[in-house]
Amino acid sequence: MKVIHKLLVLMFCSGSLLCQDHYDTDSIAFNVDIDEFIVTAQYEPTHYKEAVHRVDIISREEIESRGAITLDQALVINPSIRVSYDQALGSKIRMRGIASNNVAVLIDGVPVVGRLDGAIDVSQINMQNVERIEVVEGALSNIYGSNAAGGVINVITKKSQVDEWKVRMNTQVESIGQQTYGTSLGYHKGKFSANVEGRVLNYNQYPADSLRLIELVQIGENQFSRQSKYPFNPKDQMGVGGYLRYNPDSESSVIFKYDYNHEEVKDYGVIKRIQFNPYAEDGFYNTVRSDYSLNYKKRWKSLFIDLTSAYNNYSRRVDDKRFYLETELFDSLLQVSDTTLFNTFFNRAVISQTINDDLTVIAGANYSLEKGNGDRIINRNSDDVTQAQFSEIAPYVEFKYSGIEGIDLSASARYTMHSAYDSKLTPALHVKYELADTWTVRASYAQGYRSPNLKELYLEFVDINHNILGNTALMPETSHDLQMTLDYNPSSSLGISLNAYHTTISDRIGLIQYETLKFRYDNIDEYKVFGFQPSVDYRVGSLSLSSSATIGYWDTLVENDSFSSFGQVVDVNNSISYLIGKGEYNLTLNHRHIGSQPNYTVFNDIVEVIEIQGYELIDISLSKALLNKKVNLTCGVRNLLGTVFTSVDTASGVDHSPRGRNAVSQGRNAYFTMVVNL
Numbered sequence: 001m002k003v004i005h006k007l008l009v010l011m012f013c014s015g016s017l018l019c020q021d022h023y024d025t026d027s028i029a030f031n032v033d034i035d036e037f038i039v040t041a042q043y044e045p046t047h048y049k050e051a052v053h054r055v056d057i058i059s060r061e062e063i064e065s066r067g068a069i070t071l072d073q074a075l076v077i078n079p080s081i082r083v084s085y086d087q088a089l090g091s092k093i094r095m096r097g098i099a100s101n102n103v104a105v106l107i108d109g110v111p112v113v114g115r116l117d118g119a120i121d122v123s124q125i126n127m128q129n130v131e132r133i134e135v136v137e138g139a140l141s142n143i144y145g146s147n148a149a150g151g152v153i154n155v156i157t158k159k160s161q162v163d164e165w166k167v168r169m170n171t172q173v174e175s176i177g178q179q180t181y182g183t184s185l186g187y188h189k190g191k192f193s194a195n196v197e198g199r200v201l202n203y204n205q206y207p208a209d210s211l212r213l214i215e216l217v218q219i220g221e222n223q224f225s226r227q228s229k230y231p232f233n234p235k236d237q238m239g240v241g242g243y244l245r246y247n248p249d250s251e252s253s254v255i256f257k258y259d260y261n262h263e264e265v266k267d268y269g270v271i272k273r274i275q276f277n278p279y280a281e282d283g284f285y286n287t288v289r290s291d292y293s294l295n296y297k298k299r300w301k302s303l304f305i306d307l308t309s310a311y312n313n314y315s316r317r318v319d320d321k322r323f324y325l326e327t328e329l330f331d332s333l334l335q336v337s338d339t340t341l342f343n344t345f346f347n348r349a350v351i352s353q354t355i356n357d358d359l360t361v362i363a364g365a366n367y368s369l370e371k372g373n374g375d376r377i378i379n380r381n382s383d384d385v386t387q388a389q390f391s392e393i394a395p396y397v398e399f400k401y402s403g404i405e406g407i408d409l410s411a412s413a414r415y416t417m418h419s420a421y422d423s424k425l426t427p428a429l430h431v432k433y434e435l436a437d438t439w440t441v442r443a444s445y446a447q448g449y450r451s452p453n454l455k456e457l458y459l460e461f462v463d464i465n466h467n468i469l470g471n472t473a474l475m476p477e478t479s480h481d482l483q484m485t486l487d488y489n490p491s492s493s494l495g496i497s498l499n500a501y502h503t504t505i506s507d508r509i510g511l512i513q514y515e516t517l518k519f520r521y522d523n524i525d526e527y528k529v530f531g532f533q534p535s536v537d538y539r540v541g542s543l544s545l546s547s548s549a550t551i552g553y554w555d556t557l558v559e560n561d562s563f564s565s566f567g568q569v570v571d572v573n574n575s576i577s578y579l580i581g582k583g584e585y586n587l588t589l590n591h592r593h594i595g596s597q598p599n600y601t602v603f604n605d606i607v608e609v610i611e612i613q614g615y616e617l618i619d620i621s622l623s624k625a626l627l628n629k630k631v632n633l634t635c636g637v638r639n640l641l642g643t644v645f646t647s648v649d650t651a652s653g654v655d656h657s658p659r660g661r662n663a664v665s666q667g668r669n670a671y672f673t674m675v676v677n678l
Helices: 002-015 060-065 071-075 454-458
Strands: 055-059 081-086 090-095 103-107 130-137 151-157 165-174 178-189 192-203 214-218 224-228 235-249 252-267 279-300 303-324 336-354 359-374 387-401 407-418 424-434 439-450 460-462 467-469 477-491 494-506 509-515 518-523 527-540 543-555 566-580 585-594 597-603 606-612 615-626 631-638 645-647 661-663 669-677
Touching: 055 060, 060 130, 060 615, 060 631, 071 081, 071 090, 071 130, 071 151, 081 661, 090 103, 090 151, 359 454, 387 454, 566 597
Parallel strands: 103 151, 467 518
Antiparallel strands: 055 130, 081 090, 130 151, 165 178, 165 669, 178 192, 192 235, 214 224, 235 252, 252 279, 279 303, 303 336, 336 359, 359 387, 387 407, 407 424, 424 439, 439 477, 460 467, 477 494, 494 527, 509 518, 527 543, 543 566, 566 585, 585 615, 597 606, 615 631, 631 669, 645 661
16 A cells, blocks of 8 residues: 555655645544635645634535525625626636636635636536635635735645445526536445536526617617616536545545536527528527546544646537527538646645644645647647747745744745736735634735736637737736735624725736727736725524625726725625424525725726726525435525616726626525435
């Protein structure tokens, strides 16, 4: 068996080096209460109250009680995160005022690839086999590299079971015309365990004829805009996956995971030439993700090794077709197709050595290679102009010291060597101070780093509706993040927290209009956000109450005496949960306030205010466990107020959002969920 361990170590080290800073709780014991432990930014399972980083946990119970089946639905309850909807690009997030291209989305510590306009479509990430979600705000580039300068969302999946056989079936039916079905089969025998799963999602709220309708929307005193009446495209998702796990002993594990997901979105166009042979231009967006990963963990007394190799394949095909309504046929001669492919090889290793009771040293490195090709990827420095790639090697070291009573220190540094840019050193320092039994202070400073992605460098998207160009002269973004958190926990039933933060991003990459209706990526400016995040959690008997808010100030990029240099944005989340009877029923009420978002631009030396109006979301659900918790039923209503659109005072940008208003929800949605565990 020792020979096998050595061969596995050599296999991983020959492919790469770096660190996944955690040791799965599944590998330690099956009866660990994993809701109490976090692994993001930690080298081993750590109680969230003991971690030097501020970590928010969305538990499996919270996900199920709200009927959340995709990642965007689960993240809505976090007031630091805003989810926006695009009918072609899906759902993207903004964390503490920082855009998606600086927020890393991970599954078990492995980055999710396939960014569109810098964002991961979080509606494509299914919650079927998810144990919890860990959200870390602030720069984590030292551990997770590029795209983590603003924070990390790490989706932790379940990778073990106790019983020999386990069958799980789940279904959700919703009044908006969405249906979701999933099933999984798990097997555990001795040192081996395996799991296979499948899932299907279908959304089809409106018939095609309704989706082609256009209405006039007033966007000013005497201004109107033609917009889709129902901007919610039909969507189908299908996924399969699973894992194979081998535990040679209680101190080591080998896990192979595979996940495949296919999504098709149909965008029905407006009817043209109604009087004679009417037709419409329809778009079909097909996205395919295939993810493979192999992980090995081993602990020898004070030494811990964690090795991960992963391969991600992402494909997005866009078919534009002309559909004739009289014959109900597509014109094969007028079909235009565009395919974009991304392949990422990701490898990392970590070695953690406990020197003594007070000092732990963690060292490692990572290697990543990203390749992209497609009709809109133009690399004029390559023999094949439709292909581009870059690689990154980054050694990493961290020292954890707890020799001073009540104080835990973590100092780390990452040295990034990029194939296209100069090397970059990014340090970080985290301090946790136990003022007393009930008071804890956390403070941190971290630098972030983000290199331009392939689309920002090589995109050439020019057609009748778009003129967007990449820029090979782009410089990487760098950021500085400061934050401090004060926690007060006088008892197990009450917790009060206040977080203050300040983030600066230099050489921020964005789209600029260099000529009328012509855009290119460029390093624009220095962008700043700062704010405060108070929160309260209280439990008494069967009642649980929580309230949290983010009061943020986002840089307006305008220097004018008539306007503040920062725009205020306020988000609030309130939640009430009550166990009825002897805990037989769980009633949950959640309220989310999304405050108005001001933006300011300058056009011909005139300052223009663009404000996205705020709105409220209220969800209510009731869940019941039957047959010794083998059957769990949940019914509820999302968006009780029926909010569909929020207004935008002035249109801006080049995305697919309609001018004059934004679609934020499909409206009031009643749902029923059943989960069966056998």
